Amino acid sequence: MFGFLVRRIVQSVFVMLAVALIAFMMFRFMGDPVNSMVSENASVAEREEVRARLGLDQPLYVQYARFVTRAAQGDFGLSWRNARPVSTLLAERFPATAELVLVAAGLSLVLGIPLGILTALRPRALSTQTLQFISLVGISLPTFVTGILLILTFSVWLGWLPSFGRGTVVDVGWWSTGFLTTTGLKALILPSVMLCLFQLTLIMRLVRAEMMEVLRTDYIKFARARGLSDRAIHFHHALRNTLIPVITIFGLQLGGLIAFAIITETVFQWPGMGALFIQAVSFGDVPVMAAYLVLVSLIFVTINTIVDLLYVVLDPRLRVDGARGAH
Amino acid sequence: MATPTPASAPPRPAPAGLIARALSGDVAWSFRHSWSARISALVLLILFAAAILAPWLANQNPYDIGELSLFDSELPPAWAEGGDARYWLGTDTLARDVYSSILYGLRLSLIVGFASVALAAVVGISLGLLGGFVGGIVDAAIMRFADVLLSFPTILVALLVNGIMRGALPPAQHQQAAIWVLILAIGLTNWVQYARTVRSSTMVERNKEYVQAARINGVSRAGIMVSHILPNVLGPVLVIATINLGMAVLTEATLSFLGVGMPATQPSLGTLIRIGNEYLFSGIWWVVIFPSVVLVALVLAVNLLGDWLRDALNPKLR
Amino acid sequence: MALLTVENLTVTFPSRHGSTNAIENVTIHVEPGEILGMVGESGAGKSMTGAAIIGLLEPPGHISSGEIRLEGERIDNLPPAAMRRIRGRRIGAIFQDPLTSLNPVLTVGDQLIETIRAHLPLTKEAARERAIDWLRRVGIPAPEKRIDTYPHQYSGGMRQRVVIALALCAEPRLIIADEPTTALDVSVQAQIIALLRRLARETGAAVVLVTHDMGVIAETADRVAVMYAGRIVEVGPVAEVLTHPRHPYTAGLMASIPRIGPRPEILPQIEGAMPRPASRPAGCAFAPRCPYRIDRCIAERPALRGTGAAQVSCHLAEEIPV
Numbered sequence: 001m002f003g004f005l006v007r008r009i010v011q012s013v014f015v016m017l018a019v020a021l022i023a024f025m026m027f028r029f030m031g032d033p034v035n036s037m038v039s040e041n042a043s044v045a046e047r048e049e050v051r052a053r054l055g056l057d058q059p060l061y062v063q064y065a066r067f068v069t070r071a072a073q074g075d076f077g078l079s080w081r082n083a084r085p086v087s088t089l090l091a092e093r094f095p096a097t098a099e100l101v102l103v104a105a106g107l108s109l110v111l112g113i114p115l116g117i118l119t120a121l122r123p124r125a126l127s128t129q130t131l132q133f134i135s136l137v138g139i140s141l142p143t144f145v146t147g148i149l150l151i152l153t154f155s156v157w158l159g160w161l162p163s164f165g166r167g168t169v170v171d172v173g174w175w176s177t178g179f180l181t182t183t184g185l186k187a188l189i190l191p192s193v194m195l196c197l198f199q200l201t202l203i204m205r206l207v208r209a210e211m212m213e214v215l216r217t218d219y220i221k222f223a224r225a226r227g228l229s230d231r232a233i234h235f236h237h238a239l240r241n242t243l244i245p246v247i248t249i250f251g252l253q254l255g256g257l258i259a260f261a262i263i264t265e266t267v268f269q270w271p272g273m274g275a276l277f278i279q280a281v282s283f284g285d286v287p288v289m290a291a292y293l294v295l296v297s298l299i300f301v302t303i304n305t306i307v308d309l310l311y312v313v314l315d316p317r318l319r320v321d322g323a324r325g326a327h
Numbered sequence: 328m329a330t331p332t333p334a335s336a337p338p339r340p341a342p343a344g345l346i347a348r349a350l351s352g353d354v355a356w357s358f359r360h361s362w363s364a365r366i367s368a369l370v371l372l373i374l375f376a377a378a379i380l381a382p383w384l385a386n387q388n389p390y391d392i393g394e395l396s397l398f399d400s401e402l403p404p405a406w407a408e409g410g411d412a413r414y415w416l417g418t419d420t421l422a423r424d425v426y427s428s429i430l431y432g433l434r435l436s437l438i439v440g441f442a443s444v445a446l447a448a449v450v451g452i453s454l455g456l457l458g459g460f461v462g463g464i465v466d467a468a469i470m471r472f473a474d475v476l477l478s479f480p481t482i483l484v485a486l487l488v489n490g491i492m493r494g495a496l497p498p499a500q501h502q503q504a505a506i507w508v509l510i511l512a513i514g515l516t517n518w519v520q521y522a523r524t525v526r527s528s529t530m531v532e533r534n535k536e537y538v539q540a541a542r543i544n545g546v547s548r549a550g551i552m553v554s555h556i557l558p559n560v561l562g563p564v565l566v567i568a569t570i571n572l573g574m575a576v577l578t579e580a581t582l583s584f585l586g587v588g589m590p591a592t593q594p595s596l597g598t599l600i601r602i603g604n605e606y607l608f609s610g611i612w613w614v615v616i617f618p619s620v621v622l623v624a625l626v627l628a629v630n631l632l633g634d635w636l637r638d639a640l641n642p643k644l645r
Numbered sequence: 646m647a648l649l650t651v652e653n654l655t656v657t658f659p660s661r662h663g664s665t666n667a668i669e670n671v672t673i674h675v676e677p678g679e680i681l682g683m684v685g686e687s688g689a690g691k692s693m694t695g696a697a698i699i700g701l702l703e704p705p706g707h708i709s710s711g712e713i714r715l716e717g718e719r720i721d722n723l724p725p726a727a728m729r730r731i732r733g734r735r736i737g738a739i740f741q742d743p744l745t746s747l748n749p750v751l752t753v754g755d756q757l758i759e760t761i762r763a764h765l766p767l768t769k770e771a772a773r774e775r776a777i778d779w780l781r782r783v784g785i786p787a788p789e790k791r792i793d794t795y796p797h798q799y800s801g802g803m804r805q806r807v808v809i810a811l812a813l814c815a816e817p818r819l820i821i822a823d824e825p826t827t828a829l830d831v832s833v834q835a836q837i838i839a840l841l842r843r844l845a846r847e848t849g850a851a852v853v854l855v856t857h858d859m860g861v862i863a864e865t866a867d868r869v870a871v872m873y874a875g876r877i878v879e880v881g882p883v884a885e886v887l888t889h890p891r892h893p894y895t896a897g898l899m900a901s902i903p904r905i906g907p908r909p910e911i912l913p914q915i916e917g918a919m920p921r922p923a924s925r926p927a928g929c930a931f932a933p934r935c936p937y938r939i940d941r942c943i944a945e946r947p948a949l950r951g952t953g954a955a956q957v958s959c960h961l962a963e964e965i966p967v
Contacts, residue, residue, distance in 0.1 A: 225733070316749065
């Protein structure tokens with residue numbers, strides 16, 4: 001178990017170094033940083049002086065090492081667009097995205113798993129067929145079109161829910177949360193529904209497929225042959241085996257949610273990191289892009305590591321193998 | 328009948344490439360028996376024709392500001408109250424005819440889609456051949472890179488490539504270069520599947536006798552392999568390309584919707600939806616709904632056709 | 646009174662091209678405490694008969710005619726909840742593959758205690774005691790410790806012992822053992838069979854032992870039913886059927902068992918293959934492979950007949966020299 005953990009962390013560090021390399025190259029080779037530091041009619045000597053001050057005359061690997069050291073401390077320099085520290089910008093935006101993604105992820109699990117089980121246990125029921133059809137449509141619709149339809153229906157026509165912003169937010173330390181006010185919670189509904197919809201259909205289909213697969217196995221047949229109740233068979237025996245692979249996919253998709261939040265944040269003018277990233281992309285603001293890339297990768301890698309560990313906890317077969325690997 | 332029908336041809340032992348299989352009638356048979364494939368093909372045919380014939384089908388050139396008359400802005404569809412028969416899907420805030428904009432936008436979406444698929448296929452096939460043929464560290468580097476690329480969501484990678492290119496270009500050129508930036512960003516994001524398919528085929532072929540024989544005969548191994556492998560991977564590559572086209576169109580629409588794709592002066596379907604989205608609260612629903620319907624129809628038809636093609640060409644994979 | 650009687654049981658699988666009968670007119674009875682062997686090639690319908698008895702036919706398969714009685718009470722038409730109370734409590738089942746019969750994510754104890762408590766009004770602690778006791782009875786060393794371990798921590802033979810404990814822990818009167826040793830090492834097979842026989846004797850349970858292994862039948866069973874192409878072709882006391890088989894198929898099966906003897910000879914084989922359910926001939930299903938075939942065999946399906954303990958379905962049962 002411990003050996004497994006160490007191996008996993010070493011792997012993650014390598015992935016992060018590779019991502020940092022990409023971010024570093026973005027910095028180094030996109031435009032000349034010196035241009036943004038000196039006036040246009042600066043002399044060659046002045047430029048060289050700035051270059052030396054920035055460390056750009058050093059060998060590349062030294063520059064990379066310095067970049068990694070600074071990045072590890074959260075220092076990505078100033079945004080080219082509005083000259084504020086990138087870390088401050090991201091920190092301001094992080095809570096909005098985090099709350100949106102967490103609510104969407106939670107919704108997709110809370111709805112997706114029961115719906116998947118329901119459709120697996122009653123494959124021929126009308127409700128199952130309807131759900132299957134809706135999920136097919138849900139997967140086929142571009143997410144931003146879904147978002148627009150939600151706004152049209154619930155904001156423009158029915159006028160029930162707000163279509164942009166976070167409502168009133170409350171600051172808890174440096175974290176600004178929308179969970180504590182009615183307007184904040186209402187503002188969260190449409191964006192999180194839009195963001196979770198794709199995820200929800202995916203989890204529902206996955207749970208359904210896995211559950212049906214598990215229900216065909218010998219150990220379920222043997223459990224039936226021992227006269228166990230359907231409840232015990234479905235929820236004690238089958239569900240656990242069903243959820244193990246679902247967790248992996250969910251973990252991978254959680255990263256996807258952060259990426260798709262970019263679209264949701266644009267549709268709903270949600271002041272999160274994704275909206276910040278889009279601005280950075282349209283202005284070619286390298287420090288913000290690089291920092292976003294590194295931060296999102298870090299979240300990806302962390303989630304994947306946690307998922308792997310969770311997998312080991314849930315599946316006793318791996319637990320033993322992991323322990324063996326440590327000796 | 329002048330030409331022999333496929334049915335009268337002697338049975339082939341093992342139809343190798345796509346063409347042989349098409350001739351053997353399996354694909355044609357499967358097409359005739361798949362409702363979704365036939366409807367999708369019909370929808371695509373109509374959309375392709377509309378895109379190609381856009382200048383003749385459209386009522387106005389939406390790029391030509393001189394043709395627009397601001398008196399006609401924000402008109403609802405012809406059948407709705409206050410609609411104008413000249414603009415049957417209504418007009419947007421700049422008095423552009425929604426119907427004409429959709430035709431031109433569809434055109435741009437498809438151009439970007441096809442071009443980026445072509446780019447992805449060329450890059451992917453080349454890297455796949457290279458990796459499979461050379462092997463060793465080159466192969467490992469390509470595949471590792473592909474793995475990393477795949478572990479990130481497509482939209483994020485496309486956005487990054489897009490952003491990097493925008494950063495590299497002076498802002499003044501952003502608009503003219505938009506279409507090239509899009510093609511590159513989407514094409515460079517989607518090559519991995521082609522590379523993997525071609526690589527594994529190449530690895531299999533590399534050890535076959537004819538390749539060894541070619542070497543003894545002094546013929547270039549690479550040359551003979553390419554000429555043997557390409558026909559073999561044509562089927563899978565076509566399937567990937569079809570599914571990829573759906574992805575590419577969707578990615579383009581998403582990027583344009585996000586405001587980092589086609590500019591408002593040269594709107595693709597995604598840009599049109601973006602423009603419409605900004606005026607949702609004025610009750611101008613038609614500017615956003617009609618391009619969305621066309622986009623969804625296009626993506627859905629391509630995806631269904633791709634699914635069908637995958638099953639038809641490789642029944643074992645079903 | 647017989648413990649189990651199966652009368653004229655037919656299991657039908659409907660399909661788009663018309664329905665086929667997987668087993669037809671199967672009639673068997675099992676007396677309390679006896680071991681009935683069922684032999685035949687794979688696809689002959691032995692496992693299907695077992696599945697029908699415990700009410701776990703795979704849909705769309707279903708019993709289309711005949712009846713099954715347990716201690717005189719009809720059980721083939723019971724509602725699912727009533728049938729569930731019979732499974733495990735009155736009829737236990739053991740399946741072929743111990744590697745896949747146990748749930749990998751639950752401990753052996755979880756699975757045992759759950760099964761015991763599903764049938765017997767015991768507290769958790771009492772059920773655990775009983776579970777440990779059963780693990781000991783099936784020969785698991787240090788059961789107090791092993792009870793909290795997972796199936797993958799057991800060897801194949803040990804897992805099959807656990808499966809047996811699971812099948813027997815509510816003390817059913819009848820055990821359906823479907824190829825209980827096929828997936829195991831040869832060295833373990835005999836131990837498992839011996840264990841099964843000992844436990845059956847201790848608890849007084851009867852066993853329907855489904856197998857394709859004539860050797861296992863010879864050592865274990867009291868009576869044997871030979872199945873071919875969905876029907877019973879011969880049934881009777883083991884000693885009689887094995888030494889004096891009267892059906893040519895049984896005779897062929899017996900002849901193909903390798904024996905240790907002074908003269909190694911080529912093992913005779915039965916030519917051809919068993920017909921699939923959809924393509925069974927109108928007459929005797931074995932006729933196409935039978936060396937003694939006469940015209941009547943092709944035209945007319947022989948009934949299971951005979952007086953006394955042994956019955957056979959062959960037109961030539963009285964004439965064939967064995």
